[in-house]
Amino acid sequence: MRIEDIMNNGKIKQAVYFLIQAILISSCSSGGNNSSSMQPILNIDKFDSPIAISVAGFNDKSYIYLANVNDDTVTSCLLQDDGLFSNCFINGEDNDAFSYISGVTVNSQNATAYVLNSDSIAACPIDVTNGTLKECTTTNGKGTIVDPLSIAVNNAGTMAYIVNGNDSNTIAICQINSSGTITDCSITTGNGMFNYPSNIQLNSAMKVAYVLNGAGNTISICPLNNNGAFDTCVNSNGNGTFNAPGYIAVNTKASYAYISNEDSTVSECHLSPTGTFDSCQKTSKDGSFNVVNAIQLNSHNTYAYFLNSGDSTIAQCSILSSGELESCTVFENSAYNGIVSMVYANIGSFDFLYTSNYQGGTDTNKVAMGICKFNSDMKLNECTGVE
Secondary structure (H helix, E strand, O other), rough: OHHHHHOOOOOHHHHHHHHHHHHOOOOOOOOOOEEEEOEEEOOOOOOOEEEEEEEEOOOOOOEEEEEEOOOEEEEEEEOOOOEEEEEEEEEEOOOOOOOOOOEEEEOOOOOOEEEOOOOOOEEEEEEEOOOOEEOOOEEEEHHHHOEEEEEOOOOOOOEEEEEEEOOOOOEEEEEEEOOOOOOEEEOOOOOOOOOOEEEEEEEEOOEEEEEEEEEOOOEEEEOOOOOOOOOOOEEEEOOOOOOOEEEEEEEOOEEEEEEEEOOOOOEEEOOOOHHHHHHEEOOOOOOOOOEEEEEOOOOOOEEEEEEEEEOEEEEEEOOOOOOOOEEEEOOOOOOOOOOEEEEEEEEEOEEEEEEEEEOEEOOOOOOOOOEEEEEEOOEEEEEEEEE
């Protein structure tokens, strides 16, 4: 099955696509680390179907990183105070560090970008003078990293948690050294709780990891020990509200969590002091949600933004002081054309929402990115499309 078929059916979970890609390809990485030099190219043709976005800051400058699925490259751009891009580089052309990439995450503490390959993770140090990627080291964690679907890095930048695909029902827990390299890895099944996991989110305030299970309609709640390992995991079905949960955002201010379900609903869950789900309720907010593929909260935790991949819109919902979602409105813009990922970022004195479009930057879909500003009430206002 091609990714186009998945998109046409409204099934945009990266886990499914890259599981299929893993079956189609036969190349495998070795158990050790392999290094590949980067030669970033300054290029006006910035994007080739970006599917994942990460934003980080170094030396009082902000940079955006996008994983281009069509040509296995990563675009890095300086973000100006007005939110627009400048000094964009293409990283990874004619380089074997990237292969069937599915995501990019930046570790700001160690100035390292982690790129998810079909069978390994590439750890790429960042040149903080211009945001480009330097020599990358790929690893499969001596066999503990298998078809990685998603990665989460703790706030200290010392631990990485990698969700494995290929029906393994496991997560690789890896240490990160001071240079950002992934080193010692171990593998866990969450004491048998994981059931086709697809995503992971860390709640650093409560020292808990949430593992979203694609099957069984559950989320595994795993307390984090002082050494970063999982303690005993327990499963929750959100009082019966979870339906193949895909994404979660945590409101630490109000001790609330928002979880997207496959049936285009959202579960709102109050969190206990230990990070477990006290009580959950399910809502569609009068049809505001349509195949939610990402959730972002603003910096004040007063608004939640839900990426509707079903119709290329953003549902923007105000949040009560108690944590519940209040009213929702649906924002449409011509810059949204097959949106698949987004990130909320504060640049200088302003807030922006960056989105990427499926097959963006190609002849099929010229507009690759959307750069959207907010009104003073934190509702989306004007957007700029970037080709």
